[in-house]
Amino acid sequence: MPAEIVGIDDEVRSVRTYHLRLSDSGDAASYRLRAGQFNMLYLPGIGEAAISVSGDPSDCHELVHTVRAVGNVTNRLALSTVGTTLGVRGPYGSHWPLEQCSGCDVVLIAGGIGLAPLRPVIYELLAKRERFGRIWLLMGARSPSDLLYATQYMNWSYEGITVQTTVDRPTDDWSGNVGVVTPLVERLELDRPNQTVVMTCGPEIMMRFAARSAQRIGVSTDHIWVSLERNMTCAFGHCGHCQFGPHFICKDGPVLRYDRVAALLEVRSL
Ligand SMILES: Cc1cc2nc3c(=O)[nH]c(=O)nc-3n(C[C@H](O)[C@H](O)[C@H](O)COP(=O)(O)OP(=O)(O)OC[C@H]3O[C@@H](n4cnc5c(N)ncnc54)[C@H](O)[C@@H]3O)c2cc1C
Numbered sequence: 001m002p003a004e005i006v007g008i009d010d011e012v013r014s015v016r017t018y019h020l021r022l023s024d025s026g027d028a029a030s031y032r033l034r035a036g037q038f039n040m041l042y043l044p045g046i047g048e049a050a051i052s053v054s055g056d057p058s059d060c061h062e063l064v065h066t067v068r069a070v071g072n073v074t075n076r077l078a079l080s081t082v083g084t085t086l087g088v089r090g091p092y093g094s095h096w097p098l099e100q101c102s103g104c105d106v107v108l109i110a111g112g113i114g115l116a117p118l119r120p121v122i123y124e125l126l127a128k129r130e131r132f133g134r135i136w137l138l139m140g141a142r143s144p145s146d147l148l149y150a151t152q153y154m155n156w157s158y159e160g161i162t163v164q165t166t167v168d169r170p171t172d173d174w175s176g177n178v179g180v181v182t183p184l185v186e187r188l189e190l191d192r193p194n195q196t197v198v199m200t201c202g203p204e205i206m207m208r209f210a211a212r213s214a215q216r217i218g219v220s221t222d223h224i225w226v227s228l229e230r231n232m233t234c235a236f237g238h239c240g241h242c243q244f245g246p247h248f249i250c251k252d253g254p255v256l257r258y259d260r261v262a263a264l265l266e267v268r269s270l
Pocket residue numbers: 038047048049050051052053066067068069070071072073074075093113116117228229230231232254
């Protein structure tokens with residue numbers, strides 16, 4: 001589907017958020033997505049990249065994607081301006097388990113740009129805040145200036161999310177936590193670990209350690225969800241590029257229950 005870039009926000013270093021509007025009104029009217037899903041963004045003559053939806057899933061008027069410029073497509077996308085037309089294929093993939101969260105406490109654990117696929121969850125939790133118990137967002141970044149969507153943290157706190165941040169490399173004016181995100185997980189005082197759902201997205205090593213920490217504080221592996229990335233081409237389970245053991249990340253994932261992939265995540269370079 002052709003789509004026009006109607007807005008661009010500069011986020012952190014090398015990361016921008018693109019607001020897209022589908023050009024065809026029929027496409028726009030029928031487009032629906034769930035938190036955690038992704039689109040393939042296509043730049044004519046360059047190629048396609050899988051990019052998660054980072055906006056509010058209840059508002060498909062604009063498709064919102066937050067992109068780090070790392071290679072062919074994303075570097076070229078970084079040069080585009082409002083008014084550029086690109087192609088959108090999707091939405092694809094599994095979604096975060098919001099139904100399972102009803103009546104539960106929720107812990108979101110993000111590393112770097114991993115907060116992008118979790119932001120739709122935040123919008124959904126806040127839209128129906130009364131249905132959920134306590135909500136935490138634990139966010140880790142390389143440095144204070146790498147904290148994605150930092151200007152929104154205060155609003156999220158006012159709306160009932162406990163936001164805790166940590167950075168690897170503090171600056172002189174940083175008075176917050178320093179180090180990886182896992183100690184923040186282990187310091188959580190959960191009232192009812194058996195009714196707590198954990199969702200995590202970020203570097204794989206971070207998710208592995210975060211999941212182990214969540215288990216240490218009493219969360220069972222079938223209440224922990226991860227979002228995985230693998231190089232993908234077709235996005236609908238035909239080409240096999242994103243195969244991960246018995247799973248295709250494009251259609252069985254990207255969001256997968258931790259107990260189904262924990263053993264595979266221990267295998268190097270899978
Ligand atoms: C389901 C899914 C959701 C994603 N969501 C986002 C998002 O919201 N924002 C975002 O910025 N990026 C996201 N990505 C990552 C993005 O698709 C890749 O970085 C993609 O390769 C960028 O395309 P490119 O042409 O710019 O880079 P390329 O030219 O393809 O390559 C960039 C470099 O990264 C390596 N690489 C490519 N893809 C992967 C991969 N999946 N895993 C590990 N290494 C890889 C390449 O080998 C190369 O070294 C997502 C990926 C998946 C699978």
